[in-house]
Amino acid sequence: MSTAQLQKLELLEWLANLHDQTLINELMKWKESHHCDSIEQYNRELDEANSRIEAGEYLTHEAVKEESKSWVKRK
Numbered sequence: 001m002s003t004a005q006l007q008k009l010e011l012l013e014w015l016a017n018l019h020d021q022t023l024i025n026e027l028m029k030w031k032e033s034h035h036c037d038s039i040e041q042y043n044r045e046l047d048e049a050n051s052r053i054e055a056g057e058y059l060t061h062e063a064v065k066e067e068s069k070s071w072v073k074r075k
Contacts, residue, residue, distance in 0.1 A: 015027075
């Protein structure tokens with residue numbers, strides 16, 4: 001059995017015994033947001049992202065670092 005197959009089995013066992021509904025809901029949201037209906041849909045999303053980048057609709061790494069400072073409350 002491959003490492004990936006063993007990891008999948010471990011995850012299935014963990015999920016089967018998971019009782020935290022909040023975590024289950026978060027996992028479902030993650031699954032839905034990472035679901036791709038088809039390669040065509042995936043390619044459309046890539047084309048849209050590239051168009052936004054070409055139009056300058058993105059944040060630089062430095063801008064994200066600066067913006068993220070406000071996300072963390074320092075003690």
